[in-house]
Amino acid sequence: MAKVGVYVCHCGSNIASVIDVSAVRDFAAELPGVVLARKDLFMCADSGQELIMQDVRDGLVDRVVVAACTPRTHEPIFRAALERAGLNKYLFEMANIRDQGSWVHGQDHAGATEKAKKIVASAVGKACNLEPLEDKFVEVTDAALVIGGGIGGITAALELANMGHKTYLVEKQPSIGGVMAQLDKTFPTNDCSACILTPKMVEVYNHPNIETYTYAEVDDVEGYIGNFKVKIRHKQTYVDWKKCTGCGDCASKCIGKAADEFNGGLSERRAAYIMFPQAVPKKAVIDMDHCINCGGRDIGTLPKVNQKTGKLILAPCEKACPAHAIDRSIAYDPNGDIQEVEVGSIVVATGYQVMDKGWFKEMAPESPNVITALQLERIISATGPSEGKLVRPSDKEKPHTITFVSCMGSRDEHFHTYCSRFCCMYMIKQARLLKEKYPDLVINMHFIDVRSAGKDYDEYYTGARKMGINFFKGKVGGLEMLPDDKLRVLAYDMEGGENIEYVSDLVVLATAVELPADATTLAQKLGIQFCGANFFRELHPKLGPVETATEGLFLAGCCQGPKDIPDTVSQAKGAAAAAAVPLAQGKVRIEPIISEVITELCSGCGICVPLCPYQAISMRTVEDRPRAQIEMSACKGCGVCTSACPSGAIVLHGYKEEQIFAQIEALTA
Amino acid sequence: MSYTPNIIGFACQWCTYAGADLAGNLRAKYPPSIKLIKVPCSGRVEPEYVMEAFAQGADGVLVGGCHIGDCHYKNGNHKTSRRMMILSKLLEDSGFDAKRLRLEWISGAEGYRFAEVAEEFTKELQEMGPNPIKGGK
Numbered sequence: 001m002a003k004v005g006v007y008v009c010h011c012g013s014n015i016a017s018v019i020d021v022s023a024v025r026d027f028a029a030e031l032p033g034v035v036l037a038r039k040d041l042f043m044c045a046d047s048g049q050e051l052i053m054q055d056v057r058d059g060l061v062d063r064v065v066v067a068a069c070t071p072r073t074h075e076p077i078f079r080a081a082l083e084r085a086g087l088n089k090y091l092f093e094m095a096n097i098r099d100q101g102s103w104v105h106g107q108d109h110a111g112a113t114e115k116a117k118k119i120v121a122s123a124v125g126k127a128c129n130l131e132p133l134e135d136k137f138v139e140v141t142d143a144a145l146v147i148g149g150g151i152g153g154i155t156a157a158l159e160l161a162n163m164g165h166k167t168y169l170v171e172k173q174p175s176i177g178g179v180m181a182q183l184d185k186t187f188p189t190n191d192c193s194a195c196i197l198t199p200k201m202v203e204v205y206n207h208p209n210i211e212t213y214t215y216a217e218v219d220d221v222e223g224y225i226g227n228f229k230v231k232i233r234h235k236q237t238y239v240d241w242k243k244c245t246g247c248g249d250c251a252s253k254c255i256g257k258a259a260d261e262f263n264g265g266l267s268e269r270r271a272a273y274i275m276f277p278q279a280v281p282k283k284a285v286i287d288m289d290h291c292i293n294c295g296g297r298d299i300g301t302l303p304k305v306n307q308k309t310g311k312l313i314l315a316p317c318e319k320a321c322p323a324h325a326i327d328r329s330i331a332y333d334p335n336g337d338i339q340e341v342e343v344g345s346i347v348v349a350t351g352y353q354v355m356d357k358g359w360f361k362e363m364a365p366e367s368p369n370v371i372t373a374l375q376l377e378r379i380i381s382a383t384g385p386s387e388g389k390l391v392r393p394s395d396k397e398k399p400h401t402i403t404f405v406s407c408m409g410s411r412d413e414h415f416h417t418y419c420s421r422f423c424c425m426y427m428i429k430q431a432r433l434l435k436e437k438y439p440d441l442v443i444n445m446h447f448i449d450v451r452s453a454g455k456d457y458d459e460y461y462t463g464a465r466k467m468g469i470n471f472f473k474g475k476v477g478g479l480e481m482l483p484d485d486k487l488r489v490l491a492y493d494m495e496g497g498e499n500i501e502y503v504s505d506l507v508v509l510a511t512a513v514e515l516p517a518d519a520t521t522l523a524q525k526l527g528i529q530f531c532g533a534n535f536f537r538e539l540h541p542k543l544g545p546v547e548t549a550t551e552g553l554f555l556a557g558c559c560q561g562p563k564d565i566p567d568t569v570s571q572a573k574g575a576a577a578a579a580a581v582p583l584a585q586g587k588v589r590i591e592p593i594i595s596e597v598i599t600e601l602c603s604g605c606g607i608c609v610p611l612c613p614y615q616a617i618s619m620r621t622v623e624d625r626p627r628a629q630i631e632m633s634a635c636k637g638c639g640v641c642t643s644a645c646p647s648g649a650i651v652l653h654g655y656k657e658e659q660i661f662a663q664i665e666a667l668t669a
Numbered sequence: 670m671s672y673t674p675n676i677i678g679f680a681c682q683w684c685t686y687a688g689a690d691l692a693g694n695l696r697a698k699y700p701p702s703i704k705l706i707k708v709p710c711s712g713r714v715e716p717e718y719v720m721e722a723f724a725q726g727a728d729g730v731l732v733g734g735c736h737i738g739d740c741h742y743k744n745g746n747h748k749t750s751r752r753m754m755i756l757s758k759l760l761e762d763s764g765f766d767a768k769r770l771r772l773e774w775i776s777g778a779e780g781y782r783f784a785e786v787a788e789e790f791t792k793e794l795q796e797m798g799p800n801p802i803k804g805g806k
Contacts, residue, residue: 070690071707072682096705099693104784105701111673115701122704529683529739532778549683549741593709613743638742639713643752655713663706664718667677668725 002128003035005061006120007052009043009068011098018102020113024067027117033128035061043068044077052078053085062087063127067095067120073540088132090592090654095123118667125662133592133653138633140226140344142166142583144576147218147522150178151197151565152349152557152572154204159576160347161209165583168341169204170232171214172518175279176201178351182262182374184381184388186565187429188460194278194383201280215285219338221526222614224636225552226344226588236336238286238299239272243325246282248274253320258290260385264375266393267385272317272326277383286317286326288334300331344588345552345579348526348536349572350519352558355409355511362478363408363509368393369485370507373404373423376430390434390441392506394485399505401442403489404431405476409512411448416512418533422564423510424451428464430508435467443469444504446476446491454564472500479507513562526553535561546575552588554579593654594635595642601649602627608641608650617641674728674794676703676787679714683741684776685733691780699787702794703731710734712745716756719770723760726803729769729794731786736774746774766797 006028010016021039029037036055040048043066055061064087066078071094079089097116105112142165146157149171157169169176180186181201183193205212219231239250256271263269271290274282288299296304297315304313318326354374357365364370369392371379378384379391392399404427409415424447431443450471452461465471474492482488486503493500515535523529523536527550531537536559539547546554556575557568582588597617604626609617616634619626628650630641639652648657680686686707692699708714711734719730732753734746750772757767771790775783 070693072687072690096690099690100705101693101701103693103696104699106696107698108701111701115704118704122706524738524743527741527743529735529741529777532776537777611748613745636742638710638745639708640710640742640745640748643713643715644748652709652713655708657715660706660708660718661721664677664722664725664727667704667706668675668722668727 002033002063003061004033004063004065004124004127005052005055006031006034006037006065006067006124007043007048008037008039008120009048009066010039010041011068012041015068015098015102018106018109018112019097019116020109023113024097024116024120028067028120028124031121031124033063034124044074049078049081053081056082056085056087062091063130064092065095065120065123065127066092067097067116067123069098070094070096070100073543090133091127091130093123093127093130095119121666121669122663125666126659129656129659129662131653135592136590136632137587138226138590140582140586140588141342142586143168143341143343144345144347144579144583145170145228145230145341145343146347146349148178148349148351148557148559149173149176149212149214150349150351150557151180151200152351152568153178153347154200155569155572156347156349156556156576156579157204157210158200158207159573160580161207163576163580163584165209165580167210168232168343169210169212170216170218171212172217172235173275174215174237174283174285175275175281176204176212176214177276177278177280179374180565181276181278182264182381183377184384185429185433187425188454188456190429190433198278198280201278205280212281214281218522218525221346224590224633226582227633228343228346228552230341230343230346232339232341233335234337234339236288236332236334237283238288238326238328238332239284240325240327241281241283243323244283245323246274246279246284247322248284249320249322250284250317250326253316255294255316256290256292258287263378263385264372266375266378284325297328299328302329344583345554346526347554347556347572347575347579348522348528348559349556349575350516350522350559352513352562353516355415355514357509357511359415360408360509363405363476363507364479364481364487367479367481367485367487369487369505370479370509373426373430373508373510376508380430380433390438392485398438399441401444401502401504402434403476403487403504403507404443404445404510405507406445406447406510407475408509416514416533418562419451420510420513421451421562422513425454425457425460425564427508427510428452428461431469432464432467435469444472444489444502445469446472446474448475449473454566513558515559519559526550528553531561533561535559546571546578552582590633591637593652594632594637595630595639595650595652597628597630598649598651599627601647603647603649604628605646607644607646611640611644613638613640671795672799673700674702674791674799675726676729676731676790676794677722677727678703678705678731678733679708679711679718680705680733681711681735681741682707682709684735684739685711685773685783687777688733688775688779688783691777692784693780695780697781697784699784700791702791703787710740710742710745711749712742714749714752716752719756723765723769723800723802726800728800728803729771729790731790732770732772733775736776739776768793768797769800
């Protein structure tokens, strides 16, 4: 017979101000199986834990129920206390009477108390049916995968590699660098972005512990913490990168044209191209969507012969390449190649995109002189299409008046309700850089309000105000297209309390930060969940900012939520440290909350086999009959097979049928 | 007639249970009629558990999982969806109001949504009156 101890927590006044803790304690004391019931101000404090441990050591209780907050945060704490006291830690159950009790039923104290009693009874019912379980330990593959080669991924990879762990860095673009590589300068110090980023790019690429795979994507992930099997797809470059020297001769001879993504579509690149001059690795790629197969040189076909000269007719890119890295006769597989790697932990740092201006119909998106802030960044960058000279896209003339509009799609219930966090600061940066270079330029900035929280940020903003940049509090209602590709700005000035109208030559929209569309596919492959703002969800908003619900999988940078470079770097270092823990330990614990087949009860019907999302169930022959068996290391404990088994032959430890029935019975008593 | 319905909620630990916790963090208010049983995945909820809850006199049963496409175990909620659809039909066929069974996808980020569902379901059950099986128990 189980000896259950029930411990009811006041949680200071969090629970006790709504729920009658003494009444719950007295009720619990009378429940079948309960040998004692106590209460304490804070069960999770040392004194509260000691209360439990003493009762266990004295042999008074062999099952423990704590009625307090949520098991999602506090179950591990109490389980550890049981373990220290010498009791199997799985003989523990929590009754959630705070998060799902006092905090939500403050309007009904009596009702909340009655509900708390039921929840405690349910937990006691389950506790009476708990069984001791043993943790399993598995060896860890001492390697890490970092997905995304922006500043977040670069930082995480360097940290992991410097700790001595083999690290694979996967980037979908031909070069690492991410959005930071597109930036001109960075606030609040106005460091040149390339000057601080490119040395890091080179360091990653040459690090002995890092394998950098660019133009590659994660195709599939299987396994669990310590033992992930990852399929990496190397996209087809149509250039032999072992031979390519990055000279760019192919690009200069190529005729196929495409919008240059790196320059925000403000210029053209060729179908054969190097992503940008400082690319790492500096290798060419042929973009087959825009290649026009000059000279009929379809990939995988032999060249035609010139009837007059007898020479082979080669495509310009082939002819141009001095390293003979381009050979269009090779029948390349357009799907590229799959490489499998095994890693113990994974850091996801896939970054963000900014919203397209096309979403904002009132902002004259059809005008070439309405641009996103990232496009302005390319215009003012020395490596950009105008080599750093401020010009309007329509006529390449220098504008006299430039307008900045903040919160395009951010803090807007029609698009995203969240703040994109770094737009205010980069707009101020862009305005400052322009004002320094062109003192006569009229700069008008429209903000809902300026958010400049961050080290040295507000001083940077205040400094901008002293430079003669005009700040308006209030929204821009719309833009009207005028002759000569000018724009009439219709805005409201809250401080002046009036509508304002003026003509501007160039309008810059600070469009919202959001997850790229392909991030959803990746999330499904990895088992990452989304938060309300549609970014990747961390384990806990405060105490688990780099962890995810999947052990061994960590987040860094803007994929978890908008953040600037310092915050991204900080989080990446945190994620790397967390990802290194299992690698350093060498072994990881696997919770025994998994399913098991009771062979004697199995009828061999095989219904469970196709249901398992992890292919953990197979059929084997036992005494000439087929029987199901579950591979313990592959099972993740969802219980789908358990629920489907018509013979009741599969048990999910920790969620066994009799445990759930006991809870139902207690809740309906 | 106003009575306090007794609702049992089977909540997957990754989404709906986390959503209910978030409702607490947000101090969202809802009636204390609903009590959750935590399960790893809504795919762990056997139709038998729902039947048992009704047989024991529960006025309503909520089965809560992750949104389709967002399942922590890839597709456990697809199975839940099909199982509960069939169960609803069985309940209807046996003359039991299947509206007492409610299937909801509530993510861990949808605290207010959880509170809204609890409130709504409570009101609906109040209008429907107590579980007719209750007396026979």
